[in-house]
Amino acid sequence: MKNVSLAVLVATGVIFASCNPTDQQAKTTSELQQEESVASDPSAGQSAVQDDESQKNVVQVAATSPDHTTLVTAVKTAGLVDVLTNAGPFTVFAPTNAAFEQLPAGTVEGLLKPEKRSDLRSILQYHVYVGVLNIDSFEDGQSLGQVNGGRVTMGVKDGKVTVNGANIIASIPSSNGVIHVVDQVLLPQ
Known part of the structure; x- marks a missing residue:
């Protein structure tokens, strides 16, 4: 023993x-x-957690895109980084820098001011749907309720997909949803 x-x-x-x-x-x-x-x-918040092994979340994907620097600045200014870093799932319609440049002169700069933070948050939240909707799941005339309480309308014609008339030019999966790159900024009605 x-x-x-x-x-x-x-x-x-x-x-x-x-x-x-x-x-x-x-x-x-x-x-x-x-x-x-x-x-x-x-x-x-969640955005402070470092994880170099997992698939990137919607914020990390946008932050690595040279075409989305204006969007990333706006998300940071609006205080939405932690929200969009969480588990989601999210469908994000992400305007390019060129889309922001189409807005009237001074619009972006004005929205980045502290006194316009709630307006900026509302506009950015109008670009987010809770849930994952891949490009092939959209139907012509489909209406989606966005995070800010507004609604967007999807268009599908001849293989092209639009949201409120803005073209979806690319779709990128992420760990907490999907990003649909759009060529216009979506403005709430």
Whole structure:
């Protein structure tokens, strides 16, 4: 019995010795700093979590696109990063920089002012549907309720899909939904 106990003790020791002593040693300095920063700021939301392995969420996808810098700035200014980083799922109609440039001069700059934050939030929320709707799921005349309470109308004709007349020019899946790139900014009625 003594030999069996000793063998079990030795085997257990070998198993523990072969494991990494701690997960902390396997982490990079930047990962540890990120964890410390999140832990030290209890108000940090989902967007503060660093995850370099999973598929990117809608905000991360937009942030890597050179064609969506205006949209990303607007989302940050409106305080919607954490909301759109959460699990969702979301269908986001994402206007390009060129779409924002089609607005009357000074519109974007005006909306980025602190006193216009609620207007900016409403416009951005008009671009978001809760749920995942892939490009092939749209029907002509379909009406969707958006996050801001407004409605958009889908158009499908000759293989082209539009939302309130704006062309969907690309669709990009993400970890928490889908992004449909559009060539116009959608404005609530």
